[in-house]
Amino acid sequence: MAGESLLVCTERSDAPLYEKISSAMEPFGGEGTGEWATWWIGESGSEFIVKSGSEGDPRLLREFTNARGELRDIPPHLCDGGPVGLLDLAAHRLRAAERARERWTMWQGLVRQFPAARTLREFMDKDPEATEIRPGKAWVRYRSQPLMTYVLARPELHQKVGDDAVATFGIGLDAYMARCSRRAFAVDSLLTVGGEWVDVGSLSTADEYYDFFSKSVETLEPDNGIAFLTYRC
Template sequence: MAKQRVTVCLPPCAPDDLRPALGAAMAPFEYDAQIGRSDEEWQGEWDYWYVSSGGLEFTVRRGHEDDPLIVRDGQEPEDPPRPSWLCDGGPKGLLDLETGRVRAAEEAARQWRAWRAFAALHPPSLPYTHFRQRAHDEPGAYTLARATEDFESQPAILALRDDPALGERFGWDPEGWFGADRGFFVERAVQDVLPTAALLTLDGRWLEGGSHGHNVRFNAYVDGLPDETILVRVLYHS
């Protein structure tokens, strides 16, 4: 059992109607709620839920911070005050979905350039997947232990291990993470800004993710919604 977040998409509604609308959208996915289903093994997605962003807040468009349609139900009494430009949801047209993406693109580009500058100081390195694949292709002759040893013996990787700050900055397998393609690295960072672990669509589909493909589909779906569509971050216990 774990807690995760779903972004729920709702038709336009008044603030007082938001909770019933969320309840109606989430109800078919309650554990053991065999609503209209013939599969007796189906167990649903949640046993309780509540509005909560948990670090995945939406940004409110400037000038709309006090709009009554903005959703701010996800704060506990003991939580520190939240800036007025952050919220748990609201009509898509009142949310700034682009600023976070722009910042993510700029930061990813900086990270990619920094790694390439560091990597240029050392002989070319290979990602861990190169050595793991060899172990798969040569069972017995080339072990996973040897693959790890060969990967970690590369000069650039040794340099990262000798400097914890660099290791934290670039990760344990930088070639596997940053890759050779700057465009893909930046785009992956941009696509990662908005999605949650799951998306509940307007037509009642529960789409779970955890992959770049899910993030791409998530963004494409949300970007295509009318501005009146309400988006809400919900924490659910699964």
């Protein structure tokens, strides 16, 4: 069952976190009319790192089965959510930077096998009809490059590096790692403490969305709740 990912931030209260998440999600539900039709705890690969010594705290959320009933292996130092004060957000950002370095190394090995490729922006700048939403012929020319033809034909690789991989990795290793660290918590959508559902289409640019996402997490108090969810529209 495919789904979108969501980070939910909850108010400070003594209620169990699952109950607070359910209350926060309720206004946005509805088959065909809301943001979600079904949702479940957990987003594989995006688990939070638990602070050392807090691994057994009962306030932490861990969902050991997914929506298909398949078992998820969640070691004690990871969880799907909990009070912010129990989570090592700095380690989470560091992990994101380390994963970025791994992708960077993989990408460098790949590009050496193909002729140099140009960014999508370079093609768009030469096409007066191209827009951010509808790049049109610029996209066709971009994806026809041998490197991007190879990437786009492989869904797993495409998902890992993104549509505009030439530009993404073209900023340099240090800048790329810093960007990924800053975006460590960003997923498809965010439900803020104030009850606002935000996705990348809610703001003018993707960069604004990621900056908003990062600041929303950074300003949480230790007893705010936070959790990764997966939802289906």
